[in-house]
Amino acid sequence: MRASDRARRTSSAVLLYVIILVAFQVFLVTVAVEAFQTDAESLAWATAAVSVVLFAAAAAFLRYLRP
C-alpha cells in the first residue's frame, strides 16, 4: 500500500471516529435533559463528565488528520 493511500485511509477513519463521537454527544444531550426532568443529579453530572471526555477525545483525534 502506498504511503498516500495509507494516510488517506487513516484520515478517513479518524473522521469517522469523530462523527461517531459527536453522534454519541447528541445522545448524551437527551440523557442530560431526562436527568434534569427527573431531578437525577448524579446522572446529570455523569453525563456531563462523559460528554467532556468525548469532546477531549474528538479534539485529540484532530491531530491525526491530514491538513
Place this chain on the structure above:
Amino acid sequence: MTEQQAPADVPVAPPWKRDFPYEVLSEEEVTRREFARYLVLGAGTIAVANVGIAAWTQLRSINAGEPRAITPLADVAVGVPHLFRYPGDDDPAILVRLSDSEVVAFSQKCTHLGCVVYYEPDEERWHCPCHEGNFDTRTGNVISGPPTRPLGRIDLEVRDDGMIWALGRHT
C-alpha cells in the same frame, strides 16, 4: 511613478487571475480537516451544554411547598380523584380518598418524562398513559413501566374543621 509593492507574506495573484477574476468551484470546498474541526467545535458546545444542564439540575431549588388548605374532606367522594395545584400554580397534583379516613395525594407529574398520571380505581394504581408507567396508589412506588422513581408524595392532614391541608411535597 512607481507601482506599490505588495507585502511579502501576501500571495500575489497571477496576472491572468487579475484579468479574469472568476472563482474555481474547488475554492469553496471544505477540507475534511475543516469539517472535523466544525464537528469538534459542535462537540465542545454540546459538552458545555451538558455541564450547564448538570449544574442547573444541582443548583435549582425545588419548591417543597408551604402548608395550604386544599378542599373539605366532605367534598371528596371515596374513589373519586380531586385535582389541585401544589406547591405552585404550575404543579398539578392529584388527591384521592381511598376510604372514609384515608386520603393520599401525589404530584401528577410522572417521574419518567413528566406526563400527567391518572387514577385507575379498578386497578388501584396511578397510570401514566404516555409510556404505560404504573404507580402504587398508597405509596406512589413504581409498579411497572419505564419510571424508576416514585411519584412525588404530598403530605396531607385532615384538620378538626374537616379541611384537608397539604403540608409539603417529597420529591
